Each structure stands twice: as structure tokens, then as C-alpha cells.
Amino acid sequence: MAEMKFDFEHALDRVGKDALAVETIPFEGAEIQEGFSRIPMWVADMNFATAPSIPEAVIGRTSHPAYGYFVPRKEYYDCIIRWQEKRNKVTGLTEEAIGYENGVLGCLSTAIRTYTKPGDPILFLSPVYIGFLGTMNATDRKVIRSELFLDENNVWRIDYEDLDRKIKENHIRFCVFCSPHNPCGRVWERWEIEKAMEIYKANDCLVFSDEIWSDLTLDGYQHIPTQSVSEDARHRVIACYAPSKTFNLAGLIGSYHIIYDPEIRKQMKKTSDATGYNHMNVLSMYALIGGFSETGEAWLDELRHVFTGNVQFACDFIEQNFKGVHVAKPQGTYMLFLDCREWCEANGVTIEELIRRGIGVGVIWQDGRPFGGTHTIRMNLALPLTVVQEAFGRLKEHVF
Numbered sequence: 001m002a003e004m005k006f007d008f009e010h011a012l013d014r015v016g017k018d019a020l021a022v023e024t025i026p027f028e029g030a031e032i033q034e035g036f037s038r039i040p041m042w043v044a045d046m047n048f049a050t051a052p053s054i055p056e057a058v059i060g061r062t063s064h065p066a067y068g069y070f071v072p073r074k075e076y077y078d079c080i081i082r083w084q085e086k087r088n089k090v091t092g093l094t095e096e097a098i099g100y101e102n103g104v105l106g107c108l109s110t111a112i113r114t115y116t117k118p119g120d121p122i123l124f125l126s127p128v129y130i131g132f133l134g135t136m137n138a139t140d141r142k143v144i145r146s147e148l149f150l151d152e153n154n155v156w157r158i159d160y161e162d163l164d165r166k167i168k169e170n171h172i173r174f175c176v177f178c179s180p181h182n183p184c185g186r187v188w189e190r191w192e193i194e195k196a197m198e199i200y201k202a203n204d205c206l207v208f209s210d211e212i213w214s215d216l217t218l219d220g221y222q223h224i225p226t227q228s229v230s231e232d233a234r235h236r237v238i239a240c241y242a243p244s245k246t247f248n249l250a251g252l253i254g255s256y257h258i259i260y261d262p263e264i265r266k267q268m269k270k271t272s273d274a275t276g277y278n279h280m281n282v283l284s285m286y287a288l289i290g291g292f293s294e295t296g297e298a299w300l301d302e303l304r305h306v307f308t309g310n311v312q313f314a315c316d317f318i319e320q321n322f323k324g325v326h327v328a329k330p331q332g333t334y335m336l337f338l339d340c341r342e343w344c345e346a347n348g349v350t351i352e353e354l355i356r357r358g359i360g361v362g363v364i365w366q367d368g369r370p371f372g373g374t375h376t377i378r379m380n381l382a383l384p385l386t387v388v389q390e391a392f393g394r395l396k397e398h399v400f
């Protein structure tokens with residue numbers, strides 16, 4: 001890897017800058033003890049400055065003092081098409097298949113309100129991203145989980161028999177796929193997606209494929225778009241992407257869907273138009289354009305390399321120092337999903353107490369149980385390596 005062009009070595013001070021990550025402690029009764037600084041390792045955003053081409057594009061636009069009604073620029077669509085071709089090897093994507101979404105969860109909500117009714121079952125691969133569960137709750141749909149399992153090489157895998165059985169038993173017609181998978185960090189291989197899609201097809205299910213993490217694969221891993229595995233998948237899948245995870249833009253809002261099937265597009269548009277809320281913000285449009293650029297790409301590839309190093313460090317450290325804590329090494333995302341059951345049992349410490357102890361020394365990690373498992377913790381590694389090292393040093397000295 002060439003010398004770093006961008007700064008991933010210094011922690012960004014986000015205090016007073018509208019950052020949930022540093023303003024909230026996500027666990028009741030937990031407090032940071034005196035003498036420890038706060039290391040935000042929970043909500044999925046990053047503690048790095050974004051690619052410089054993004055503030056450049058946004059500030060460039062704000063310097064023109066009119067912010068009236070607008071239509072998305074052709075450049076917006078061209079950037080997405082070029083990005084999808086270059087990063088994900090997508091062919092044949094046209095402007096009409098792309099649609100703005102206020103958020104990936106907003107798009108999911110639109111899809112489930114279009115294709116299911118309150119009380120209907122929806123299938124997720126579990127452990128499952130808690131945002132999905134929030135959307136299910138808000139729309140009164142029923143969550144059915146098909147559990148992933150760890151194979152003999154400690155790799156999370158889909159239990160295809162279970163998936164097929166759960167779909168049949170519960171008469172499911174709508175499934176959610178997350179690729180790469182949060183919180184397990186799997187970058188699904190083509191054969192795995194093909195096999196899942198065969199099951200969805202055989203059971204005539206519509207599939208919502210959340211690919212918000214698609215740009216954040218670690219070195220050596222390539223994202224495979226779910227829609228690309230077959231002609232059937234191209235039409236069966238509503239795919240949702242965003243520059244928000246990639247470039248730390250969640251506060252600006254702005255995702256997009258790819259839907260190839262014209263009928264699905266029409267039905268989705270009707271539901272989303274009915275809310276009156278699903279409109280692009282001019283600054284988030286410029287942020288996307290700034291991100292999906294040559295500078296954005298160079299920044300992203302350095303970032304992926306930084307994450308590869310952080311993940312390697314953290315997994316090695318856990319293996320060498322935290323006996324009874326298990327983790328499957330992620331292939332994408334910047335999240336670790338720890339299973340602490342064995343450690344808790346061996347040391348007579350509850351998972352609640354363990355979470356509090358970590359937060360006590362300033363490591364603001366996240367209860368993993370709502371995602372899945374009985375003794376799980378989710379950790380965000382999107383910080384400079386030295387800060388990640390500091391966090392793990394504290395955990396070793398004071399917690400585990």
C-alpha cells in the first residue's frame with residue numbers, strides 16, 4: 001500500500017458537534033469512571049473526517065445563496081451508475097432503476113408496507129441488525145429469524161434447510177437479506193447468495209437486500225450485489241444502498257434503491273409518495289456526488305486498509321488475551337460481534353456487569369443481545385488504530 005494520503009491516524013474531536021456516538025451512553029446504569037476518556041465504539045458511524053471531496057462539494061454548493069426547489073442533477077445518477085459499475089461490477093444499470101430513499105430503513109419500511117400487512121411474518125437471518133427490528137416494531141410486522149451458524153472454520157454461514165423450513169412453516173412471502181452482514185461482518189460469496197436466492201425463488205418470496213455496507217469490504221473481499229446472481233434475482237430483489245456508511249454521512253440522510261422491475265418500482269413509489277416525506281435534500285445530493293468521485297474512491301480504499309488492520313489487531317488481541325471470548329473475524333464492515341458467554345460463566349460475571357465494566361473504563365461498547373445471542377457485545381472499530389489499541393489495553397487491564 002502506498003503512503004497514506006488521508007488522515008486516519010488522529011481521532012476526530014466530535015464533542016459539541018452533534019454526534020450521538022459521544023453524547024450518549026447506550027446502557028442503563030453505566031457510567032465512565034473518573035480518569036478515563038471516552039472511546040466511542042458503538043453506533044455505526046466513524047470517528048474519522050470524511051473524504052475531503054465531500055465537504056468541498058457541499059460547501060461549494062452552500063456558497064451559492066439559494067436553496068430552492070430542485071430536481072436531482074443528472075450527475076447524481078451518473079455518479080451512482082459509475083460507482084456501481086466500478087466498485088460492484090454492475091452492468092446495465094440505468095437512471096430509471098435508481099430511486100432516492102430517505103434512509104435504508106425508510107426504504108425497508110416502504111417495501112414492507114407495500115407488500116405485507118400488519119401481523120405478517122418477515123424473515124431475517126440472525127443475528128440481525130437492530131434497526132430492522134425497530135422498523136418491524138414500528139410497522140407491527142412479525143420477526144421470524146433463521147439463525148446463522150459458525151462452521152468448523154469459525155465462519156458464519158446460512159443454514160439453508162432452516163431458512164427453507166422457516167419460510168414454509170410461516171408462509172413467508174417477504175425476506176430481508178443483509179450483505180455484507182451486520183453484525184457478523186460476512187461478505188457473502190456468490191454461491192451463498194445464489195443458494196439463498198434459489199430458496200427465496202422456490203418459495204416465491206420478494207427480497208429486500210440491504211447493501212448499505214457494500215463499499216466497506218476488507219482487503220481481499222469483493223461485494224457481490226444480490227441482484228447480479230441471476231436474471232430472477234434481478235427482478236425479485238429490491239436493493240438499497242447509501243453513501244452514508246461508506247463516507248460517514250448518516251446525519252445528512254440520503255440512500256437510494258435499485259429496482260429493475262418496473263411494476264415493483266411503481267408500487268413502491270405509490271407507498272412512498274403517500275407519506276409525502278421521501279424527498280432528497282440538496283446538500284445530501286452534493287455529498288453523494290463528492291463521495292462517488294476519484295478522491296472518494298482513493299479515500300475509501302485507504303479506509304478499507306485501515307479497517308483491515310484494525311480488525312486484524314482486535315481479533316488477534318482477543319485470541320491472545322481474552323480467554324473465553326469468541327469472535328469470527330469480519331470480512332467487511334467495521335463491527336465486531338463478541339460472544340462472551342464462556343468468559344462470563346468462567347468468571348461468574350453477568351453480561352450486564354461486563355458491559356458496565358467496559359463502559360466504566362471509557363470503552364463505550366454496545367449490548368449485542370438485541371442483535372442475537374445471550375452474552376454478546378457489538379464493537380465499532382472505526383477509530384485510529386492507536387485508539388483501538390488503547391481501548392483493548394484498558395479492557396485487558398481492567399475488565400477481562
Ligand SMILES: Cc1ncc(COP(=O)(O)O)c(C=O)c1O
Nearest residue numbers: 044103104105106129182212255
Ligand atoms: C445493515 C444496516 N442497514 C441500515 C442502516 C441504517 O441505514 P439508514 O440510516 O440509511 O436508515 C444501518 C446502520 O447502521 C445498518 O447497519
